[in-house]
Amino acid sequence: MVFLEDGACLKITEQELLDFGLRTGDMLDGGTLERLKSAAGISNVKVTAADLVGKRAMSRHELEKKLTEKGASQAEARYAAEWLEAIGAIDDRDYAALLVRHCGQMGWGPARAREKLREKGVPRELWDEALEELPEAAGEIDVFLAGKLRGRTPDQREKKRLTDALLRRGFAWGDVKAAWHRQGQELSEA
Template structure:
């Protein structure tokens, strides 16, 4: 049996309580009011191994939820990236996944809405579909959302035309300049076909590498 030697509210975080234990592997647990009420915690209460394990699990999940809420309060995150960041903070994988699922269930995270936001952001900065897909992958956006989010993306013609004009400034390019511009556009995530068509519109031809 493990006895609670002291139960007191946290001086730093409202709604959190500190549970000091005697004779257990965990000398201190941080819980919320929900766990205090659910487990009827009080100084002097004795917990058997099963009850202690349940309390530790509940405390871990509450901590994961609180940490996850703070993370998405700082900036939007995809569900997969949120789970990854929670695990990096030494939160058990099952608690991290449960916390992320809880936030998704209440509508606090939404991979599709987040993916559409990324599309608008990177399109406005003159990036193409491949760059945006790279960002989806890097930010661990669910692949189920990729195609639907990319439907928000307008045809790349105008963006490519603006970038070519910015680089060539109305000059007739030589082969070296064409290669430099095409490589630049490829790095920004545009396909070779779209690049070739853009250069053709500009008045130059480009053979696909």
């Protein structure tokens, strides 16, 4: 902490202390004080960024957005995200794979997983590789239907309800229709 003559307090890290060669009782000219404030601001944003990433995984885009919401400038947020990328604390490729695995564990299909990737700001060029982490759609749909039907033959109303649920989960119409066919059921397209 640096206490200024006007009573203000400036929170700095050891790095600024060393970079600026500060000692008790030092007098700082206006230019040095402004550079110190700028360096301290960047350090504080980096600390906040590290805290955010330490709490849960997130994409670079998500991190920058959260930092700007907390008052950092876009340049400071970008710099902090670059720093965390450089030290390996954030990696959009790893985050995309983690997010898609989570979607698979939730029983969601490819469309829902793509929506999550878009929502979290994962770059589009990483989507295809990440989506390979999803379990086979046919197997997931069969497990869902078996769990809901428990050997019963559904009526048209229940088939529609289950079909709609699968579509909301992000499975393609063709995959859902094929699953009903595997169950020995025909599905009307209306």
